[in-house]
Amino acid sequence: MKIGIDARKIRDFGIGIHLENLIRYIPEHDAENEYIIFHYPGDETRIPQTGPNIRLVPDHSPKYSLQELVVLPVKMRRQRLDLFHAPHYTLPPFRPCKAVVTIHDAIHLRFPEYLPHPAAYYYAKWMMWAAAKSARKVITVSECSKRDLITYLHIPPTKIEVVYNGIEVCDQSLLHDSKPCQSVLDRFEIHCSYLLYFGNFMPHKNLETLIKAYGILKRRYQIPQCLVLAGKNDRLKETLHTLIQQEQVAQDVILTGVVEEAWKSSLYACADLFVYPSLYEGFGLQTLEAMAHQIPVVITDIAALTEIVGEAAVRCDPRSAENMAEAIYAVLSNPTLKASLIDKGNVRVQAFSWRAMARKTVEIYHSVLQEAQQ
Incomplete structure (x- = not known):
């Protein structure tokens, strides 16, 4: 089967580290499925290609844009994806395949005063709600974030999986x-x-x-x-x-x-x-x-x-x-x-281990794909 991952935020501070390590360790836990990595042109060197089942597909869609909500689903269909993983809350709500979304935190909902414009709050809240509604599973990175997502978005607890980030042992x-x-x-x-x-x-x-x-x-x-x-x-x-x-x-x-x-x-x-x-x-x-x-x-x-x-x-x-x-x-x-x-x-x-993070994420992919086949 084919699983797509949106890696257009791979240069971002926290999500970028998360994405790099997820892609790096996926082949250790899944050698059968093919992974299609959507990325900005020029980011190829940032994306670990650690297995033959990792394939890169460029995409120019700006982050937080209407274009990404239209263009990405077209590419999902073109690539014949069975599953798409959005590592941030901007998951296109209308897609040709099942989806998993990672919502790292609820800071925009808890502290709307920190957003640059009031409209950004309503955008973030609607996109988070729509992503959580349309995804088969919501991944978050702590029990604290899980509680916030339940409180602010009213997501059923059974739909949320907590997968901790990892850490590399330093030199x-x-x-x-x-x-x-x-x-x-x-x-x-x-x-x-x-x-x-x-x-x-x-x-x-x-x-x-x-x-x-x-x-x-x-x-x-x-x-x-x-x-x-x-x-x-x-x-x-x-x-x-x-x-x-x-x-x-x-x-x-x-x-x-x-x-x-x-x-x-x-x-x-x-x-x-x-x-x-x-x-x-x-x-x-x-x-x-x-x-x-x-x-x-x-x-x-x-x-x-x-x-x-x-x-x-x-x-x-x-x-x-x-x-x-x-x-x-x-x-x-x-x-x-x-x-x-x-x-x-x-x-x-x-x-905490990035390998463990990747393994648990792959297990979630498999569970969603298996449910879709039943």
Whole structure:
């Protein structure tokens, strides 16, 4: 049978990592079905072609457009697909085949004020509802997200499958070699040891509270660490620069901009501590990535992060810069606590695997195809 996967978001921050690993490990779990990967021209090198049953089909349809809702179904019919998997909520509701959709989180429904325009809320809500309605199965990445989808979209619980994201084991040589650290310091002009945030720069990531917490740490405890905020920051750059000036920490906060994949592992491995200040997450992959690099983690006490991290991180109140500062300092000032968090993190990451994610996703494909034949 033929299964199509929409990989047009393979360059996106979180969904892109998810897609790359799903496609990479599918052939290990399914050598019989043929997989048709729809992609933007130029993205061929981003798509793992790890088996003879992976075939690429280019598509130009813009994301979040009317065109994708029309053109993709035409290509599904042309490719004679038996099943189509949308890794995001933009699933064409009228198709010639069965479908599975992955809805990673319900952030647009929980925090509509973060969307660029009120119309975006109604678009997102309708598309999520239509995708959940027409798909045979809805995949999400945490029990927290499952509860949100049930609450906001009224999806029957039996229709939703929770499939956790995974984590790759990092190159252990990075953890004991000073050369990569010096290289990353030079590359991003980091002048001291540092605390790290790595991820998207969106309003719900709560970076303003983190910057205020860092200001408290500098004033109250004179910590020597810089604060490195890594990731594409176009949307919030001006706001963050203003706040950094107000907190009088301009000399100690570094915004790296986009981090190339080649530098990502070293940036994690050389940090003193990773902070994830988010107000809401569907999963929180970066916390696992930090743990895999054997650095301690501080997270906000929100449902998805506590579900994924368990007891392997110190938690703080996402709305309190004071509480966040104290949580960070508790780790920096206590070597025993720091070592304990690293040990717990080493254990925790063993529960998450991209291979397992791909295997469970393939099992869902097979179950939907079998139901269609009955």
